[in-house]
Amino acid sequence: MEISHRNLTQQLVHELGKAILQGKYSENKLPSEADIAKEYDISRTATREAIKMLTAKGLISSRPRQGIKVQDIKHWNLFDSDVLRWVLLGKPDLYMLRHFLDVRLAIEPAAASLAARYASDDEIIKIETSLSKLKFEGSGYDDTHQADIDFHKSILFASNNPFFIQLQTFVETALKVNLHFTKRADAVSEKEYQEHVDIFNCIKAGDEQGAFDTAAKTTKLTISLVNERIAALERINKT
């Protein structure tokens, strides 16, 4: 196999990352460095650097004489956006989507609550801007969903907590990948828009509990929808 030009190491990281997450390597054992280098027709140096990057992300480990092994999932840095993308691309299933939604349910109400307490005027304006883009009728599907993503990101940013801020890319990556598979024809509905407005109003008013509750309500609704789909799927599998 060959990979395109420009940053061979980065390319290989991506190729191997995807391959690992697709379960391409049986028994969690990768080929030796030399074999990988040969397979992708690049030097062992570049190969080793790619291996090191994947090691840093917790995906693999390598020891002399033992070779390169895939680590247990509990070591994977799932909050690394690369890893997350590979996971979601590798197994785009409803269960993983629910797991992810459960994290959002933990994160986003908390972030909204913190935003209600700490957001600066600029940060409030940022949230409001993406909210207005969400409403704008003439915009296309992609723009609307980018505005949706920006809305969530700006709330995380406004939390003024570096951990939540770091989760911006986490949420963005997951939302984008999920759109691949749950793409709906309609744009954001009026009801959804109203919920976003409610969240914003609570944040602007400094109502921490209200921001928490309204944000939780929105996410919970999505979760119940996914749970229904999972339940339906399981009924089909049983028969």
Next chain:
Amino acid sequence: MEISHRNLTQQLVHELGKAILQGKYSENKLPSEADIAKEYDISRTATREAIKMLTAKGLISSRPRQGIKVQDIKHWNLFDSDVLRWVLLGKPDLYMLRHFLDVRLAIEPAAASLAARYASDDEIIKIETSLSKLKFEGSGYDDTHQADIDFHKSILFASNNPFFIQLQTFVETALKVNLHFTKRADAVSEKEYQEHVDIFNCIKAGDEQGAFDTAAKTTKLTISLVNERIAALERINKT
């Protein structure tokens, strides 16, 4: 400077990680690969591999002719336990502690709630075991706190959500580092123990809302303590 033998790359990753987080590199600019290699008396190959690992963790970026630069904090993988350790060791301040507690407040009640729904019998037993070690009077300070950490970890594990499970090392690292700075003479108090018991009982009974609330209550108490200390600190700084 020199670094000890055995896994030079790993050692260098750690040295550079700590140095970066201590703000050792002014203007966010690191020396060139060649200079770093010279400084630590290792080859450029090993240096590059260390650089790649730090790049994978989002700490730095490197481009030809431009050199190696420290990335903006929003790119750091704060949920990587290495990065987290460097952050906490680099700036052991109360503000970062509060930020971390705010994340715990988001994570742990949610995990407890999921555990109440999904925990298997084995996972329940695991939680109970660490709880019993927490109570055992004869155990020393370190053992008690390890049991405390294990209690929180076993709840995360019992959530059966890979994202929360991944946060086990996150919580463990942060709790251990924080103990360095907030070390109290007393062990876990009777009241704290009782709160842990309450959380466990809710999980065992499958009471999702109860597990959420009791877990949140415990963390909120700690947060208010830290907030008081911060407020006191700010009063001192003003005068």
Next chain:
DNA sequence: TGGGTCTTATTTGTATTATTAATACTATTG
């Protein structure tokens, strides 16, 4: 003078080769 283009120097990126270190496996020997 202003602005675009070319050259050059610097730094990372990649390749190649060799040597060392760690370790699983094997054979030897008491």
Next chain:
DNA sequence: CAATAGTATTAATAATACAAATAAGACCCA
């Protein structure tokens, strides 16, 4: 049979050379 020494495999490190990218300045021309 068991402890030990040997052997083979693979990653770890090193040294070196060259390629590619690019920032900065030189240069040219309208």
